[in-house]
Amino acid sequence: MIRLENVTRVYRRGGEKLTVLDGLSLDMEGGKFYALMGPSGSGKTTMLNLVGGLDRPDSGHVAVAGEDVGALEGAALSQWRADNVGFVFQGFNLIPVLTALENVMLPLSLTPLSRAERRKHAEFALELVGMSDRLSHRPQQLSGGQEQRVAIARAIATDPGIILADEPTGDLDRDSADQVLGLLERLNKEFQKTILMVTHDPAAAERAQRIVNLDKGRLADDPREGA
Amino acid sequence: MLPFSYTLRSLFVRRSSTLLTVFGIGATVAVVSGVLALRQGFTTMFSDSGRDDIAVFLRPGSTNEGDSRFRRQLGDQLMKSLPEIAKDAEGRPLAGMECYLAILREKTSGGKTNVAIRGIQPRGFAVHGKAVRVVEGERFKPGSDEIIVAKKLAARIRDCRLGDVLVLNTTPLKVVGIFESDGPYGSEIWGDLDRVLAALNIDNPNRVVAKMRSGTDVPALAKRLKKHKVYPARVLTERAYLQSQTAGLSVTLLVLGVMLAVIMGLAAVFTATNTMLAAISSRTHEIGILLATGFRPVPVFLSFLFEALLLGLLGGAVGCLMALPLNGLETGAMNFNTFTEAAFAFRVTPGVLTTAVLFALVLGLVGGAFPAWRAARMRPVEALRRA
Ligand SMILES: Nc1ncnc2c1ncn2[C@@H]1O[C@H](COP(=O)(O)OP(=O)(O)O)[C@@H](O)[C@H]1O
Ligand SMILES: [Mg+2]
Numbered sequence: 001m002i003r004l005e006n007v008t009r010v011y012r013r014g015g016e017k018l019t020v021l022d023g024l025s026l027d028m029e030g031g032k033f034y035a036l037m038g039p040s041g042s043g044k045t046t047m048l049n050l051v052g053g054l055d056r057p058d059s060g061h062v063a064v065a066g067e068d069v070g071a072l073e074g075a076a077l078s079q080w081r082a083d084n085v086g087f088v089f090q091g092f093n094l095i096p097v098l099t100a101l102e103n104v105m106l107p108l109s110l111t112p113l114s115r116a117e118r119r120k121h122a123e124f125a126l127e128l129v130g131m132s133d134r135l136s137h138r139p140q141q142l143s144g145g146q147e148q149r150v151a152i153a154r155a156i157a158t159d160p161g162i163i164l165a166d167e168p169t170g171d172l173d174r175d176s177a178d179q180v181l182g183l184l185e186r187l188n189k190e191f192q193k194t195i196l197m198v199t200h201d202p203a204a205a206e207r208a209q210r211i212v213n214l215d216k217g218r219l220a221d222d223p224r225e226g227a
Numbered sequence: 228m229l230p231f232s233y234t235l236r237s238l239f240v241r242r243s244s245t246l247l248t249v250f251g252i253g254a255t256v257a258v259v260s261g262v263l264a265l266r267q268g269f270t271t272m273f274s275d276s277g278r279d280d281i282a283v284f285l286r287p288g289s290t291n292e293g294d295s296r297f298r299r300q301l302g303d304q305l306m307k308s309l310p311e312i313a314k315d316a317e318g319r320p321l322a323g324m325e326c327y328l329a330i331l332r333e334k335t336s337g338g339k340t341n342v343a344i345r346g347i348q349p350r351g352f353a354v355h356g357k358a359v360r361v362v363e364g365e366r367f368k369p370g371s372d373e374i375i376v377a378k379k380l381a382a383r384i385r386d387c388r389l390g391d392v393l394v395l396n397t398t399p400l401k402v403v404g405i406f407e408s409d410g411p412y413g414s415e416i417w418g419d420l421d422r423v424l425a426a427l428n429i430d431n432p433n434r435v436v437a438k439m440r441s442g443t444d445v446p447a448l449a450k451r452l453k454k455h456k457v458y459p460a461r462v463l464t465e466r467a468y469l470q471s472q473t474a475g476l477s478v479t480l481l482v483l484g485v486m487l488a489v490i491m492g493l494a495a496v497f498t499a500t501n502t503m504l505a506a507i508s509s510r511t512h513e514i515g516i517l518l519a520t521g522f523r524p525v526p527v528f529l530s531f532l533f534e535a536l537l538l539g540l541l542g543g544a545v546g547c548l549m550a551l552p553l554n555g556l557e558t559g560a561m562n563f564n565t566f567t568e569a570a571f572a573f574r575v576t577p578g579v580l581t582t583a584v585l586f587a588l589v590l591g592l593v594g595g596a597f598p599a600w601r602a603a604r605m606r607p608v609e610a611l612r613r614a
Contacts, residue, residue, distance in 0.1 A: 089611065
């Protein structure tokens with residue numbers, strides 16, 4: 001489903017070259033929940049961005065469901081993102097001036113749905129994450145955990161196949177983190193979403209079905225597969 | 228497309244910088260509309276008050292009555308022999324010679340200014356009809372040393388109130404009436420042609436005015452009289468004549484308006500650009516989210532441009548509100564053709580307001596274009612890395 005082939009990503013800053021991903025090859029199955037671990041700076045966010053079509057590899061290929069994402073450009077790439085990927089970031093996921101409902105309706109405005117249908121979809125997504133009673137709250141009126149749940153609702157509003165979450169529980173307390181992880185699990189199990197979640201937290205990673213370890217831009221062994 | 232509420236609330240969230248920008252654009256718009264309203268008032272007073280059924284006869288080659296001289300005998304001959312001139316009940320031509328001169332008078336507020344004095348013949352009142360209305364006192368008697376003064380002048384110029392005696396050179400002229408007129412006559416002093424000429428020590432009048440028979444082709448008459456062997460004259464309708472008198476000031480005010488628009492507009496555009504750049508910089512992460520979600524650069528560009536446009540619109544509204552109280556305010560300005568002071572009012576017309584709002588929108592558009600372009604060109608990955 002997600003295939004990285006010999007992917008290299010090099011940042012140039014000044015005269016220096018920083019190889020963040022160094023010939024990374026990896027296959028991920030559709031419908032599975034992956035945790036992506038590794039020390040800070042190992043290239044996790046970079047990899048997530050490549051899979052989500054926010055960034056392009058310097059060499060190699062990133063294919064998602066048979067689509068060569070790195071080759072898409074402009075409007076086609078934007079449309080592909082809108083159709084196929086939902087993003088959840090670490091914090092500040094929501095547009096501050098919009099309510100929870102409006103935030104979730106935002107990606108739906110890129111679909112041909114009518115306003116009433118968009119609202120229905122958004123309300124359904126918010127219900128799924130247990131936020132039905134906070135529709136007209138602004139982000140600053142929500143707790144960190146609630147904000148992440150609204151972010152998840154936004155990520156699934158257009159019903160994309162893949163959810164990319166970059167340290168979604170990084171800023172949360174244990175209970176809120178558990179709720180968010182439970183939600184991701186449920187989305188995977190009940191709705192067959194492919195989930196790729198970056199995390200530092202081994203306990204969080206345990207909730208995933210597979211763990212991918214990155215180190216200095218290369219794959220380290222999955223401790224469980226070795227066993 | 229991004230929702231309208233997103234734009235509106237983003238503006239509202241950063242109230243203080245929004246207000247500052249709106250005020251900056253508003254002030255610019257107000258000043259520019261002020262100048263336009265002045266020009267409108269001036270133009271309206273001159274061109275709207277002129278009549279099409281009155282012909283003005285000047286000496287060939289002169290552009291205004293101040294530099295025109297008409298020999299008396301020729302004027303008499305012209306009035307008697309032109310069939311196009313309307314007749315009164317007794318069969319006399321509805322026409323008259325007029326003299327016109329700018330005289331330096333003291334203002335009641337101190338200082339001096341040029342005021343126009345006009346001498347007319349007895350049938351002059353009939354020619355001008357309702358355009359000149361005596362509202363206090365009475366008309367001067369033909370052949371007497373009496374004058375009537377425009378209401379606008381009565382309070383502003385010394386010795387011009389009803390009953391006052393105005394001394395012209397050495398001739399004392401008694402103010403027996405106060406009159407109103409919407410046009411430039413509304414800033415003049417009127418007296419008997421012969422008496423005024425005598426007081427000023429001048430022999431000949433400046434122009435002939437005549438009421439024309441309905442259906443008179445004035446341009447054709449103008450063509451005929453241009454090279455007339457006995458009484459050559461430059462002929463035009465009163466409206467055309469007054470319009471030609473506004474050209475100088477009108478252009479000056481237009482140039483002034485454009486200059487102010489450019490200078491203040493640049494400052495306002497600069498403020499708007501700054502505001503939008505600051506907004507975009509503090510919303511970098513937000514823009515990253517929008518782009519990551521699948522919004523394309525064009526809608527993001529349009530959304531920010533729209534935000535700037537809204538700033539412009541608000542500024543335009545504020546500017547109009549600031550300019551509106553000017554409406555009807557009276558002021559004096561120089562008629563550069565005759566160098567007399569004419570009093571007229573600012574006119575904040577729908578046209579002026581429309582121009583003002585369009586101008587404000589342009590300011591917002593120009594100020595917002597670059598910031599919006601910057602926002603749309605952001606790379607989502609980099610935008611997202613900024614907290
Ligand atoms: N736009 C960039 N320009 C230069 N260096 C970058 C850029 N983005 C990331 N990096 C660097 O690349 C490395 C990997 O970054 P990242 O993928 O965010 O790692 P992780 O998410 O695993 O912490 C880091 O050292 C980071 O500083
Ligand atoms: Mg990271």
